[in-house]
Amino acid sequence: MSLDNLSISNSSGRRPRSPRSQSRLRVGAIMLWTVAVLAVADLATGIVFPPLRDPLRMSSLQLYFDYGRSIEGKLRDEVGAASAQDAVIIDAGWIAENCNRASPTSPDKHAFDIYGMSFSNRIGERLVQLDPTLTENRFAGPSAPVNHSYACFLHRFDSKVNLAPIQILGVLASSIPRMLTLTGLTTSFEAIQPFTYPRYSLAADGRLVAINPSISTAYELRETLTNPAKWHRFVNQLAMHDYFYDRFVFNADLLDHSALGRMVRRAWGQRVQRERIAKLRRDDFANPDIEPVLRAMLIDFAKKARSVHARPIVVLIEDRGFGRSLSTIGAPALAANHVEFISTSDVVSPEAADNFLADGHFTAAANDKVARAVLSLLRRDPAMR
Amino acid sequence: MLFNSPEFFVFLAIVYVTYRVLPFRWQNRMLLVAGYVFYGWWDVRFLFLIAFSTTVDFSIGALLSEKGMAPPLRWTASLFMVAAALLFLCPNWSALAATSFSLGAFLTPPELGIKVLVGTTIFVIVANLLIERLGRLPLERRRKLLLLCSIGVNLGFLGFFKYFNFFVGSGDAALRSLGFDPTGLHLDIILPVGISFYTFQSLSYTIDVYRRRTEPTFRFWDFALFVAYFPPLVAGPIERAWHLLPQLSRPRRIRFAQSMDGIVLILLGLFKKVAIADGVAPAVNSVFNSTGVVSQSDVYLATLLFAIQIFCDFSGYSDIARGVSKLFGVELILNFDLPYFSKNPSEFWRRWHISLSSWLRDYLYIPLGGSRFGGARTFLNLFLTMLLGGLWHGAAWNFVLWGAYQGALLCGHRLLTRSSETLPTSVEAVNATTDRHGGAIRRAKFLPDSISIPLRIAVFFVFCCYGWLLFRADSLEQISTFTNLLLGFGTRGTSVMARPTLAAQLGIVVLAGLQICDYRAGILESFRNWAPPLQGLVYAALIFILIMGTSNVPGQFIYFQF
Numbered sequence: 001m002s003l004d005n006l007s008i009s010n011s012s013g014r015r016p017r018s019p020r021s022q023s024r025l026r027v028g029a030i031m032l033w034t035v036a037v038l039a040v041a042d043l044a045t046g047i048v049f050p051p052l053r054d055p056l057r058m059s060s061l062q063l064y065f066d067y068g069r070s071i072e073g074k075l076r077d078e079v080g081a082a083s084a085q086d087a088v089i090i091d092a093g094w095i096a097e098n099c100n101r102a103s104p105t106s107p108d109k110h111a112f113d114i115y116g117m118s119f120s121n122r123i124g125e126r127l128v129q130l131d132p133t134l135t136e137n138r139f140a141g142p143s144a145p146v147n148h149s150y151a152c153f154l155h156r157f158d159s160k161v162n163l164a165p166i167q168i169l170g171v172l173a174s175s176i177p178r179m180l181t182l183t184g185l186t187t188s189f190e191a192i193q194p195f196t197y198p199r200y201s202l203a204a205d206g207r208l209v210a211i212n213p214s215i216s217t218a219y220e221l222r223e224t225l226t227n228p229a230k231w232h233r234f235v236n237q238l239a240m241h242d243y244f245y246d247r248f249v250f251n252a253d254l255l256d257h258s259a260l261g262r263m264v265r266r267a268w269g270q271r272v273q274r275e276r277i278a279k280l281r282r283d284d285f286a287n288p289d290i291e292p293v294l295r296a297m298l299i300d301f302a303k304k305a306r307s308v309h310a311r312p313i314v315v316l317i318e319d320r321g322f323g324r325s326l327s328t329i330g331a332p333a334l335a336a337n338h339v340e341f342i343s344t345s346d347v348v349s350p351e352a353a354d355n356f357l358a359d360g361h362f363t364a365a366a367n368d369k370v371a372r373a374v375l376s377l378l379r380r381d382p383a384m385r
Numbered sequence: 386m387l388f389n390s391p392e393f394f395v396f397l398a399i400v401y402v403t404y405r406v407l408p409f410r411w412q413n414r415m416l417l418v419a420g421y422v423f424y425g426w427w428d429v430r431f432l433f434l435i436a437f438s439t440t441v442d443f444s445i446g447a448l449l450s451e452k453g454m455a456p457p458l459r460w461t462a463s464l465f466m467v468a469a470a471l472l473f474l475c476p477n478w479s480a481l482a483a484t485s486f487s488l489g490a491f492l493t494p495p496e497l498g499i500k501v502l503v504g505t506t507i508f509v510i511v512a513n514l515l516i517e518r519l520g521r522l523p524l525e526r527r528r529k530l531l532l533l534c535s536i537g538v539n540l541g542f543l544g545f546f547k548y549f550n551f552f553v554g555s556g557d558a559a560l561r562s563l564g565f566d567p568t569g570l571h572l573d574i575i576l577p578v579g580i581s582f583y584t585f586q587s588l589s590y591t592i593d594v595y596r597r598r599t600e601p602t603f604r605f606w607d608f609a610l611f612v613a614y615f616p617p618l619v620a621g622p623i624e625r626a627w628h629l630l631p632q633l634s635r636p637r638r639i640r641f642a643q644s645m646d647g648i649v650l651i652l653l654g655l656f657k658k659v660a661i662a663d664g665v666a667p668a669v670n671s672v673f674n675s676t677g678v679v680s681q682s683d684v685y686l687a688t689l690l691f692a693i694q695i696f697c698d699f700s701g702y703s704d705i706a707r708g709v710s711k712l713f714g715v716e717l718i719l720n721f722d723l724p725y726f727s728k729n730p731s732e733f734w735r736r737w738h739i740s741l742s743s744w745l746r747d748y749l750y751i752p753l754g755g756s757r758f759g760g761a762r763t764f765l766n767l768f769l770t771m772l773l774g775g776l777w778h779g780a781a782w783n784f785v786l787w788g789a790y791q792g793a794l795l796c797g798h799r800l801l802t803r804s805s806e807t808l809p810t811s812v813e814a815v816n817a818t819t820d821r822h823g824g825a826i827r828r829a830k831f832l833p834d835s836i837s838i839p840l841r842i843a844v845f846f847v848f849c850c851y852g853w854l855l856f857r858a859d860s861l862e863q864i865s866t867f868t869n870l871l872l873g874f875g876t877r878g879t880s881v882m883a884r885p886t887l888a889a890q891l892g893i894v895v896l897a898g899l900q901i902c903d904y905r906a907g908i909l910e911s912f913r914n915w916a917p918p919l920q921g922l923v924y925a926a927l928i929f930i931l932i933m934g935t936s937n938v939p940g941q942f943i944y945f946q947f
């Protein structure tokens with residue numbers, strides 16, 4: 001063996017790796033490092049921004065990394081017995097608990113009941129500021145759809161509680177897709193709104209038929225969460241009758257424990273929701289489950305209010321991003337049935353960004369314009385002047 | 386089909402696996418079908434335009450050669466065009482999207498489909514008859530005639546689908562003032578996705594064959610694949626026949642390193658598009674789509690963010706296209722080379738949308754005379770090229786204005802650098818006429834590079850951003866209002882701007898860091914030379930922010946509309 005031959009062999013006696021296998025090894029190392037860093041980042045996110053039981057106490061970054069937790073996961077944490085008192089949103093909007101109040105009567109005030117959501121609350125509040133002779137009773141749920149408002153009115157009507165002489169129903173354009181739901185849970189999965197309400201459809205004879213949710217109070221919700229049979233019944237009902245129910249978004253699983261997993265679920269949930277809303281909006285809500293049902297609810301609301309000598313008024317609230325689709329489907333039926341109404345788009349353009357706050361609500365100025373339009377409608381009655 | 390949609394990745398997986406198991410010729414056939422599926426996903430009917438361009442340009446390419454077009458080739462091309470009209474236009478494809486599918490409705494041909502089928506058949510018969518006569522003409526005369534035909538057909542399609550509505554709309558008032566009623570001229574034509582890209586790509590082939598810079602191909606299906614190769618089909622890079630066609634015409638070997646490059650480019654492209662472009666889009670739109678009064682800071686920020694959005698959107702698409710193509714062993718032209726590090730407009734156009742700027746240079750600026758006929762003519766040629774480049778982007782006055790602005794910047798830069806070039810102030814200044822990238826500086830060196838280069842980059846970026854304001858504006862009125870606000874005039878409103886998403890905010894920081902590293906290293910994706918742990922950190926950051934960005938509302942790629 002010559003020295004020359006010895007000089008090219010390596011010290012360990014192994015053959016040197018080819019450039020190709022070296023390149024593959026390098027890629028393998030990079031991939032391992034990538035996975036390791038991702039795992040550490042995932043873990044660190046969970047430690048630095050831990051989800052709390054009460055969302056109201058979470059920072060915006062904590063909320064950001066928690067948005068994608070499953071609806072069931074959020075419900076179990078937020079409604080869990082210990083934190084139930086803190087999570088005020090859990091108790092909001094339940095019809096059986098919030099729509100049984102009678103409207104107080106006052107001889108020197110014009111009372112009105114207003115049904116709806118935060119938009120209608122703000123309009124009601126501004127109305128009272130503009131005209132001190134008015135007094136209001138608000139009945140609302142977070143981003144509540146018209147079926148919630150209608151069911152709330154119906155609950156009071158059927159209970160024969162005292163109704164104010166003016167009954168105002170607020171309908172929010174962006175909540176129209178929620179007419180196909182039974183609860184706020186399925187559409188607001190990022191920040192859950194667990195209140196429930198009936199979903200309506202039309203029978204062959206044109207009557208409104210309600211599908212009532214298996215849970216109707218916050219108490220029942222807490223009870224259901226500890227009772228697997230009731231929980232399955234509730235979930236099955238949503239799977240059957242709630243257009244926005246999605247198993248992957250709803251049911252708790254291992255992804256709840258990973259920040260990356262939660263973000264993937266959030267993206268999926270948003271995609272599913274966007275696609276379903278887009279499907280409904282393709283024909284400007286001219287959908288057999290929406291358009292005729294909405295009209296039937298509005299007309300029945302007016303009919304029932306008149307039957308107790310109350311004055312029915314409908315406010316079509318057209319918020320940002322939904323154009324004038326609500327007026328298009330609602331206004332003709334209201335006009336044909338001589339129901340007094342206003343479309344907010346007549347006074348506040350839904351396309352102008354400066355009419356809206358960052359959270360989507362009307363600015364104070366826009367809200368003032370809407371309230372003044374409602375006030376001017378109210379004052380068409382000589383008794384109100 | 387969008388690159389950032391789950392459907393695309395399912396499509397890609399199917400195409401890739403099929404590709405790996407097929408022999409070469411079947412790979413090409415499969416890629417051709419994949420290209421048609423990819424484009425037809427948006428609207429099947431417009432596949433006829435691609436088929437038409439393919440047949441016309443292939444035939445003209447073959448006829449431009451002395452060899453001409455053999456009868457079997459003529460039959461293939463003729464049958465392909467008629468079959469395309471029959472398959473893409475005669476079934477009622479919109480019936481597929483209906484809530485309840487009906488075979489009867491699907492098979493009922495629309496009136497337009499029948500008309501186009503009959504027209505295509507007549508066109509094919511007449512063309513075949515003319516080819517015989519054409520063969521009797523002297524070669525050079527025949528070649529000129531054929532080139533004019535190719536330019537006429539391609540630009541005719543482009544003009545009709547892209548600019549008809551614009552010119553009719555713009556001429557509406559003028560026609561009315563002359564007593565004509567132009568109502569009947571409004572056809573409400575739908576703009577086919579990416580028409581400018583594949584038309585320019587196909588047209589470049591016939592021009593290059595005419596100039597004898599490219600050999601014509603006599604393989605019809607290879608040429609059909611060149612036109613309909615799906616990665617760059619709808620938003621570029623605009624490929625050249627000399628670059629892409631040879632790669633498609635011979636068997637390809639997929640190398641491990643090339644596939645890895647492809648995956649990295651796809652990741653980078655998705656990161657730019659999903660995390661950044663889609664994340665800043667709501668902020669930009671909240672200002673530019675607002676019908677109300679906006680604040681001065683809104684205009685500044687929205688313009689800056691749009692500069693980021695359009696770069697990430699368009700270069701993101703190009704990255705994904707190049708990355709996907711690498712998976713099939715095909716290299717595409719580099720389209721973006723750190724454009725926001727340009728120090729002047731001339732450099733910018735060597736770094737931004739390179740495939741378009743080089744196309745405009747080769748097929749417009751140089752044929753117009755380039756810089757061969759002296760100062761005034763050169764300025765005119767530069768200006769005209771950029772003006773038409775602006776119009777290429779879209780049929781709207783703001784694009785024309787943007788093109789004019791880019792032309793004016795180029796002319797202004799040329800004017801300034803020429804004057805300083807003739808008056809060197811010192812020996813050092815003469816020595817400093819080449820920058821670190823080999824480009825001509827042509828100026829006196831008053832400041833050290835460490836200050837002057839960032840300063841020049843920053844100053845040019847401001848000019849560049851104003852161009853993006855012109856590009857993004859919805860109307861000439863908005864341009865005027867926003868320009869007034871930028872200059873401190875006009876009515877200032879309250880801020881209406883939405884905040885970019887967290888993914889976009891983090892993404893911009895990471896991307897800016899990576900691009901600064903690339904610029905300093907003088908190569909793209911320089912992080913790929915770093916040690917594995919550092920590379921792992923970069924990839925993990927890209928993936929983490931990309932996953933954060935998946936919650937952004939996905940938008941269509943901006944350049945699809947062009």
